[in-house]
Amino acid sequence: MDDRNGFEERLREARTRRGLDKPQPNRGSLPGGSWGIGFRAGVEVVSALVVGIVLGGLLDRWLGTWPWLFLVFFVAGGAAGVLNVYRLFTPRRGA
Amino acid sequence: MAAEGKTIDALSQFELTPVLGIVGHSVGFTQSNALMLLAVGLITGLMMYGMAQRSLVPGRFQALAESAYEFVQGLVTEQIGDEGKRFFPFVFSLFMFILFGNLLGMFPYAFTFTSHIAVTFGLAAVVFVLITVVALAIHGTKFFGYFFPEGAPIWLAPIIVPVEIVSYLSRPVSLSIRLFANMVAGHVMLKVFATFIVLLGGLGAVGPFVATLPLALNIALVGFELLVAFLQAYVFAILTCIYLHDAVHLH
Numbered sequence: 001m002d003d004r005n006g007f008e009e010r011l012r013e014a015r016t017r018r019g020l021d022k023p024q025p026n027r028g029s030l031p032g033g034s035w036g037i038g039f040r041a042g043v044e045v046v047s048a049l050v051v052g053i054v055l056g057g058l059l060d061r062w063l064g065t066w067p068w069l070f071l072v073f074f075v076a077g078g079a080a081g082v083l084n085v086y087r088l089f090t091p092r093r094g095a
Numbered sequence: 096m097a098a099e100g101k102t103i104d105a106l107s108q109f110e111l112t113p114v115l116g117i118v119g120h121s122v123g124f125t126q127s128n129a130l131m132l133l134a135v136g137l138i139t140g141l142m143m144y145g146m147a148q149r150s151l152v153p154g155r156f157q158a159l160a161e162s163a164y165e166f167v168q169g170l171v172t173e174q175i176g177d178e179g180k181r182f183f184p185f186v187f188s189l190f191m192f193i194l195f196g197n198l199l200g201m202f203p204y205a206f207t208f209t210s211h212i213a214v215t216f217g218l219a220a221v222v223f224v225l226i227t228v229v230a231l232a233i234h235g236t237k238f239f240g241y242f243f244p245e246g247a248p249i250w251l252a253p254i255i256v257p258v259e260i261v262s263y264l265s266r267p268v269s270l271s272i273r274l275f276a277n278m279v280a281g282h283v284m285l286k287v288f289a290t291f292i293v294l295l296g297g298l299g300a301v302g303p304f305v306a307t308l309p310l311a312l313n314i315a316l317v318g319f320e321l322l323v324a325f326l327q328a329y330v331f332a333i334l335t336c337i338y339l340h341d342a343v344h345l346h
Binding site for chain 1: 254257258259261262264265268269272273276326
């Protein structure tokens with residue numbers, strides 16, 4: 001068993017030396033090339049904006065304050081979209 | 096059908112039509128529902144039939160069932176940790192349902208039920224309710240600290256809290272739009288290039304030769320769509336796991 005473990009270890013080292021093993025992607029990283037990442041970033045921004053607009057509109061209709069809360073949540077939605085994209089590219093905290 | 100009027104009709108493939116005759120018509124049972132039931136039946140059949148033998152050296156179906164199980168189990172334990180094991184049945188059903196929905200949609204004459212925002216948003220809403228309930232059940236009112244990071248100056252709260260709430264609420268929306276948009280875009284592209292084949296094929300003597308170009312592209316697209324079918328089911332499952340991780344550990 002020890003021999004076999006040692007062999008696996010040496011094999012992995014040799015493979016890493018020759019660049020045969022690709023470095024393992026980080027935990028929590030999603031697959032996807034540049035198109036995938038770009039598409040994901042776009043979806044995050046759009047969905048945050050949509051949520052902000054809908055939320056602001058609904059609150060305005062409820063409270064009768066059109067268009068003030070709509071404007072506030074439009075900006076908040078844009079900021080949340082940027083925040084989502086920022087979170088997409090920063091590694092997750094903790095483990 | 097698509098090319099009869101010399102026009103490209105790429106969106107009629109997403110129309111719902113009732114099946115099962117008059118009964119289906121009266122209760123609104125469409126081909127989308129039929130394929131959902133088929134997907135559930137196939138998944139259940141795969142797991143039941145595959146694991147019926149329980150042999151030490153797995154056969155084809157057992158190997159398929161086991162690899163699907165181990166794939167999702169690895170995903171769940173790696174993302175959420177040991178607490179994630181109790182969410183395994185949920186993530187597994189979600190992953191298999193979306194995967195089979197995407198793959199069944201690749202068959203000719205089949206319907207892709209994941210190409211409807213109502214379906215994907217329904218799934219994402221279930222995920223959203225689950226992560227909120229889990230976070231509230233584990234952390235109680237501390238959950239609301241999620242919307243205001245520790246150490247931030249208190250006068251920033253009116254700015255940070257709405258932004259964080261909108262960001263949190265945008266999770267199910269982005270989750271559902273991603274899956275829906277990928278499936279719609281892929282099937283529209285397939286249909287458009289398939290229509291090109293028919294239109295170019297009718298161009299007299301050179302037609303059949305020119306038509307091989309969109310045909311070749313369509314073959315490549317089918318392969319690409321199979322990749323997307325797997326990838327989007329995987330992305331949906333892994334994002335569910337990431338959200339569950341946030342709900343369990345709350346940071």
